[in-house]
Amino acid sequence: MGALDAVVWAREHLMDVTPLRRDCGRTCGAACCRSDEDGQGGMLLFPGEEALYDPLPAGFEITRDDAVMPGMNLLTCAGSCLREQRPLACRMFPLTPVLAPEDGRERLRVRVDPRAFAVCPLSEYGVRGMDGAFGRAVLESARMLCQYEEHRAYFRALTAYFKRLRTW
Template sequence: MSERKVDRVDEALRWARERLRDLTPLKSDCGRLCGAACCRSAEGEETGMLLFPGEEALYAADPTWRLKETERGTLALCSGRCRREERPLACRIFPLLPVVREEGVRVALDLRAAAVCPLGRGGLGALDPAFRTAVREAGGALMGEARQAAFLRRLTEEQDELRRLRRQFGGEGRV
């Protein structure tokens, strides 16, 4: 997969992917804590990662990836293994999410990750600061491109809705 050859991938997305290419939530391999839970599918299911707008162009021609259109956007279905340098941006930023607030882009624990990822229990402060910074900067870059910004705003709204629901049913939100 050569990202440079895919013209339809905008610069902001390319930059964000590159910024998170080698960074991980912890300096050590967090997959050892949980058996790489975020890459494991439930029995009979495939793991699907929601792609950022235009990101599907990177995967469409590669038969090792399957794409699925949904109401929320395009999912990349994986077998639970991938070449690290090819993983989608959603995997690169997991379990964080850049959220859009009045004061700008902030980094938050992705509430959708709470059921899967043990790292959230320690709060943001437990994650490698370099990783947090990279996720925030990636979000800032994405906000410079209209369709990426719209996508991030939608993800933020989803997080807020999830937090409202959790509070309503007695849970906690961290965004």
């Protein structure tokens, strides 16, 4: 298995689980699928995930985005998608893996993505406020990804990015 296979595995692992057992998008109007007031939006693809968007399905666009780490790709969408086309970041949202030193060693954790607080009403309840199967599946997916240096580097960069934003 390689780094891209791990992305495919994680996407499949998160195919049928959602933050709540009911459709959480009904109460917020699927806020995470709408662009913000500046027309900004989109989700960063995991390293190598862009290969799964060739050919690019209708309504999607990929642009380079260096905000978290040089050479990353941002997927933007038309606001609705088939579940099988959904990028891994959307399947994990509003959670995210973080990888940071703790007690002298590097530890992987799953947390609410600090960027979700402005969008997602579930964020304030934390991981424990979400369906346990969802939290576990995100953690298991992050562990699988963490076997590959590409993904570990991305998780480290994400963690540093959150620190730069002073949100974590």
